[in-house]
Amino acid sequence: MGFKILNMIGEGLGLPEGYFDKVSQEQYMAIHLYPQCPDPSLAMGHADPNIITFLQQDQYGLQIQKDGKWMGVDPIPNAFVVNLGYTLEIISNEKLKSVEHRVVTNSSAARTSIATFFSSSPTLPVENEVPVIIQPAKEVVTWSNPPVFTSFQYKDFVARYLAFMCKPRPRVGIPLDPYRL
Ligand SMILES: O=C(O)CCC(=O)C(=O)O
Numbered sequence: 338m339g340f341k342i343l344n345m346i347g348e349g350l351g352l353p354e355g356y357f358d359k360v361s362q363e364q365y366m367a368i369h370l371y372p373q374c375p376d377p378s379l380a381m382g383h384a385d386p387n388i389i390t391f392l393q394q395d396q397y398g399l400q401i402q403k404d405g406k407w408m409g410v411d412p413i414p415n416a417f418v419v420n421l422g423y424t425l426e427i428i429s430n431e432k433l434k435s436v437e438h439r440v441v442t443n444s445s446a447a448r449t450s451i452a453t454f455f456s457s458s459p460t461l462p463v464e465n466e467v468p469v470i471i472q473p474a475k476e477v478v479t480w481s482n483p484p485v486f487t488s489f490q491y492k493d494f495v496a497r498y499l500a501f502m503c504k505p506r507p508r509v510g511i512p513l514d515p516y517r518l
């Protein structure tokens with residue numbers, strides 16, 4: 338399902354068939370357990386570094402940031418939340434935006450969520466371990482829509498992302514800033 342949706346997004350962006358096969362070779366899953374916590378104000382936001390994330394949540398807790406305000410995303414039975422990550426924002430040259438999100442805790446009940454990430458990897462095994470380069474796709478860049486990001490190695494970006502996430506609050510900027518033209 339994930340690859341199908343990714344290919345449809347690629348088609349919508351005008352990318353050649355199989356574009357994402359050259360940047361995405363990894364799919365991984367994280368199961369999160371948020372224990373009861375009396376202080377939801379401790380929740381911190383982030384956007385995902387990968388291409389796209391599918392999320393299943395059993396109860397309320399997820400919020401996204403829109404126009405500087407946090408908005409709740411109610412769970413819908415048998416439905417996934419689809420989050421776009423930084424990598425897709427770069428490839429689409431900001432046509433598709435990643436979303437800042439956070440999970441607020443609940444003082445009376447624990448919460449479980451399952452996230453499936455489609456991601457780039459530092460190198461592609463099928464291409465003799467050549468480093469994966471992330472950049473605005475040439476198909477989306479035109480003279481009236483020049484690239485807004487430089488091209489860079491995915492492994493460099495992941496290192497910067499992790500360093501950024503470990504910074505103490507308040508954090509200034511976002512991990513994409515160093516790659517902005
Ligand atoms: O638990 C959630 O709803 C969100 C999890 C999340 O943002 C993540 O795994 O990146």
Ligand SMILES: [Fe+2]
Binds near residue numbers: 384
């Ligand atoms: Fe996330």
